Amino acid sequence: MSVRWSTIFPNKPTLTEKNLPDQSGKVFLIPGASGGLSKEIASILYQKNGKIYMAARSRSKTNDPIDSSTGNMIFLSLVLDDLTTIKASASEFLAQESRLDVLYNNAGVMVPPQGSKTVQGYELQIGVNNLAPFLFTNMDYHEEGIWSKYSRSKAGNVLHAVEYARRTIGEGIISIALNPGNFVTNLQQNMPRMQLAVFKIISHAPKNGAYTQLFASHSPTVTEKDNGCWVSPFGKVEPARKDLLDTVLSKQYWEWAEEQINKYK
Template sequence: MGSYLSLLSESYPPKPRFAVDDIPDLSGKVAIVTGATSGIGKETAKALLSHNAKVYVGSRSKDKGEKVIQEMKIETGKEGVLLELDLSDLRSVKKAAEEFQSKEKRLDMLFNNAGVMSPPKEQVTADGYDLQFGTNVLGHFYFTKLLLPTLLETSKASPEWKPRVIHTSSIVSSLADPLNYDTFKDGPARQAKGPRWLYKQSKLGNTMVANELAERYGEQGIISCSVNPGNIRTELRRHMSPTVENVLGVLTLYPPHLGALTQLWAGTSPEGASMNGKYLVPWARYGTPNPIALDQQARKELWAWLDEQVDKFESS
């Protein structure tokens, strides 16, 4: 009953306890937002810009990224910086991290926000992984790992500020089964699962990585947490059934600006410095993650597998 009530509360959250106007001045702070050209990512980037952060706008498409940057400049008076990044291609991930590090010596906020949900099952990443797990989990893991030296240097250089890594998860992570490693690449096990099951697994993976990162690097000044942003009406849902979407749109879907609130709370507020290892829910509240995400052994096994994939890529 407790779990059911918790999920109900996350689906129908109370009035927000945090607003964009509560964000402090972010002058001198540097942020990356992946998937920043639409939905929650765009609203997050826009709010950061409006409070004087330097924002790298992660986008798979150069044209779309440049267009959105100009739109946000008109709205905020501030101009973001394009960072071409395709999380479904590890070569693109490495190139983006190297480009960022060639320009910046600090990184105060990393919003691992991009994602795909329930695409056709035949779609896989450039490296042959399930598109959802490869993009949502492996791509972000590799990107974060490459940026760790910059995050750690930021922590040393600015002890008054703890850099934050915010992992966008989902309410469905709480409904996910234990990870099935045989589904991470195509094969009979993956083909036996539906796109929604694979999506839930990837969102659990996001929370597990967030918690493991918190455990490994919290003492070195990095804050890592995961966020259920809420049931939000965004382009992420483009593969969903129109009938289902029409019903959900009436019952539970909220606008993107609300979806950005919880991760902005974690990424910008003074309270965010105490959120290491936390799971956050709409709107700007603490929640309880899937127990699997609290299982140290399960998290370490996932981290080891992700590390192994990255090592294989780098040695190829």
């Protein structure tokens, strides 16, 4: 698993809760909002009066108290390890809203026990980190090493962002892949002890990961010209790996993913 220097020595956040404008009237959908970085970005947007759909498996985990504001927070059931449940979640959202300003596809799992599978039998990280969000997004829009599997699932996210950007040129939709940074959250619960000890040394406060997402979704410097771009911690546009910007590869991966999810639409 390669590590960029920008992950260890991240850019200083340029957009935080201190300078984010009021978000009244805007709608945000945040899968995985019951914990980790998703919960951090949900808290910031909520305090700025945004309407937040917290998509998670369990309602109880989304009910932690958040500082009072005029924001609106709504639970949306979303089970990412079972593709048969995704359509109902997307339909529930579409039945309630006629607009969506930002979809943060950042829910996921990391290095689960070897052999972990989704209900449909996909390797857990490919299924949860990639195929389920891909299906969810498309609903809205109309034994190798465990680290290799995780890296492949995240590379798939970049390929989908690149291809989604290509397919929505001129439609006012901006598709961005990002690396929020290194943080210790519940995502690392299955990480080997020695790896976790090293990881903690190069980790930062989780809220900084929310700043990376905030930059990607709200920075006035990110426009349609950056469609399909890569954002590094904690808010900087920079080139992604060249192989992940290959339009032929991104098209092939998109088409493969479509074959996997079509029966669940």
